[in-house]
Amino acid sequence: MAAPTILRVSLALALAVIACGGCDDADSVVPPAIHDPGEPWQAAPFAIDPAIIAAAEQTCRDPRMGMMPKAGIPLVLADARGGNYLYLKFAAGGDEAECFVQRDANGTLTNQGGGSSSGGNAQPALAPTEIQLGGSGSQSSGNAPGQTQSFASGRAGGAVMAIEIVLSNGRSIQASLNGGWFAAWWPSADSASRAAGYDGSGTLVGTWP
Secondary structure (H helix, E strand, C coil): CCCCHHHHHHHHHHHHHHHHHHCCCHHHCCCCCEECCCCCCCCCCCEECHHHHHHHHHHHCCCCCCCCCCCCCCEEEEEECCCCEEEEEEEECCEEEEEEEEECCCCCEEEEEEEEEECCCCCCCCCCCCEEEEEEEEEECCCCCCCEEEEEEEEECCCCCEEEEEECCCCEEECEEECCEEEEEECCCCCEEEEEEECCCCCEEEEEC
16 A cells, blocks of 8 residues: 655654664653644644643533543543644443544633444454554534544554554545554545554554455
C-alpha cells in the first residue's frame, strides 16, 4: 500500500521513539514535544498539555450533556492533531464512546457531540497483528457551519506499533494508538476505506479489511 513520503517519515519517527523506550541510556530518550491544539491540522497526531486532555475529558463527562461516556468507562486515548479539536475515545469491555471537544480563542472547551455503544461483554482478544476498524462517522461543527469532522477508531493487536488509515479520497493519515486502541479525526466528510498496521521495525504486518 503506497503512502506519501511525509507519512512514512512520521511513522518512522514514531516507531523510533517507541524503540528507544528500551534504550539503556536514559539521556537518549527524548520526550515528545508539546504542541498547541490550535496549530493547523496535520496528518499525524501530536502531544499536547495533559491538563488540556484532562479538562477535555471533564467536558465530555459533563452530566448536562445528553450524550456522554457511561460512568466507569475510562478514556483510552485522545487524538490531537490541530484545528482546535480533540477526539476522545472511551472504552471498557464491550462499551465504547467517542466525544469531540472544541477549544475557542479564550481556551474554553465545548463538547461538540459524540456517540456511544454498548456491547455488554468484553470483546475477544485480537491476534498480535490483527486490526479491526470499529466506529466511524462524520459530523458538522456546531460553532463553524459548513465544516465537517470525520473520525475512525478501532483495535489493534499487541505487535502493531503504528496505524495508517487511508481515506476514500486516497489521503493517508497516522492514527493515535494506545493500549490496543487506535483513533483519528480529519476535517472532511471522506470516509476511512482501509487501514494498515506496522510493527516496531516499520514492517507492514496487518491490514483492514
